[in-house]
Amino acid sequence: MLDPPNHRRKGFRSRPGWQKALIVLLAMFLVCGLSAGIATYVLVNRYEGKTQHEELLGPAAEPKDEQRWKSGPLDLLLLGSDDRGPSERAYLGQRSDTIMLVHLSKNLDHATIVSIPRDSYVNVPPAGSWRGGMNKLNAAFAFGGAPHAAKTITGLTGVKFDGALIANFASINRMVDAVDGVRVCIPYTVRSTFSEKVWEKGCHDLDGVEAEEFMRQRKAVPGGDFGRIHDQQLVVKAIAEKVAAEGMLQNPFRLDALLSTAAEALTIDKNLDLKELVLVAKNIKPENIKFATVPYTSASLKTHAGSAVKLDDAKAKEMFAAVRDDTIQEWLAAHPQKLPGS
Template sequence: MVTENPRRVAAPATSRWRAMAGWKKAMIALVLMVGVLCAGLGAVGFGLKQRYEGRVQREDILGKGTVPHDERRWESGPLNLLLLGSDSRDGEPDQALYPGQRSDTIMLVHLNAGRDAATVVSIPRDSYVDVPAAGEVWSGGPNKINAAFAFGGAALAAETVAKLTGLPLDGVLVANFAAVRKLVDAVGGINVCLPYTVTSSDTGVTWPAGCHDLDGRAADDLIRQRHGVPGGDFGRIHDQQLVVRALAERVTATSLLTSPTRLDRVLTTAAESLIVDRDLDLADLALALRRVRPETVQFVTAPFSDPNLQTPAGSAVRLDEVRAPALFTALREDRVAQWLAANPQTPPAN
């Protein structure tokens, strides 16, 4: 009989990654890409379909024929996923998941042709862009990009992003980012390193520049701040990206993956936070993401030239007329790594 050596030390994180089951690797890839909110999908394609897919809501988003969409792209080559996030608070209805309300977070997730790296592009919600017509509700024309969700739900938001970027979309996910609090607590808290001081306009708490251990309530408070953070809404976007990265690091660096109870809590919370396109095959998504590693995910904010553009829709953001199209071209041509090398990301300034 073989007995286990009680003095054996735990394997390092890199070894645990190599030995990890395929569905768990896919889950981690999704953790990295959408901040744990899509984590449950990784498990769906690898034997846990009934438990988690039943918790995910479905909606016809890309089936209207207004967005370039080709199922054959799933067989090989790069993929583009659109993530729309709500920002409802405790006690408020999760209105941003439904037509008539605006989406506070817009992320374009690009998976490279080798399917071993991903780029998450945050598009400022106040970007002043062309929003296509939506029946009698909206006749079409310039407006803030998050207005598209109010006029035509996720389908019009996807059409707007596709028109802006020139990218085909291979899937759309609508996530409730209020679940971040539950997810952070589920993984036992996170450590976030801030390059600047942030003061909460809600609680008065101040986080000096440096690293901080945050529980779910503190992390939720941090990613909501727009006024007590350098760069306003751009600082908020940057803080969201920092929390996404910290969540991913926490998941890969702790025993979460070997704790069935805690893992189930994270996957359940993630699945219950999602609405996905009706035709998005979750098993195919998990399979496509199985080789993405924590260190191969990059975050970028769409370049802008004027954060205080005055428009009929109010103060808005003018995207840079040179650098933003160059980024979208780099995504279309799957050479975003070169674009990032030439355009290194820096924290927002006051």
């Protein structure tokens, strides 16, 4: 068995938010990569109808600039939550499991997805009963929902957002099975804490159930939560590569099973048009989607809010400046990300 008896019963809703967020983000970019024509238009309208629209950004929103949407760059905020309800307003009091800054390059042909550790110890502005001060980043979501999380992240990064998305419902194993499994190459050995399964360093073919079990490992992975983030990135990349390699992007209807469930997972900022996003990101290929994590110096900082992550202030400041200047790809090339635990 993978987990305690209730594992299969809980399904996707019990899964970590980083899985949900990345699954949905992958689906978004796959939609953006569909071939042009009537079939694509029909699918986009279908998925648009399955998404919810809410006020997610508030004052953290970048004023709408039509030219920016035509030529870039663009910055999106992606949050993952364990929400059980249909509305973003139901998220109040909960903490966001995943916080990602998605940067689309000026030419709209590259995307950089920067994970900001949810336990980063940062300044969280006042909201509700919270008087303001240092706290874990994901607490901002609990204090004031997505708009307050966006305000806090803008204060940290200096980035104002052109759009935002919340992921709250999907299924990783169904997506892996929809592409008939994935091949993942692991730079270290991972031992399951749910079964006797061991993934030795090297390449492995995973079906949906096994991919889910692999992505949920934390205790026996180098770097703990950071290792788990790295492993789920490997699976997400593998799905994108499998889709592209088998020509699914040239046949939109083959993607329907993969995308329809993911579309239902989305709450989109009311000012973000899915069809507009498709048009601006249509040239982004899977190999041009890069993942990164904000540099940190300690994953076990002792604070009044419990154990937190201490960001590397100098390097984080440089990284955020590179996002704002649209030089993040060059910055990452000059500052290669280390493997978790190294």
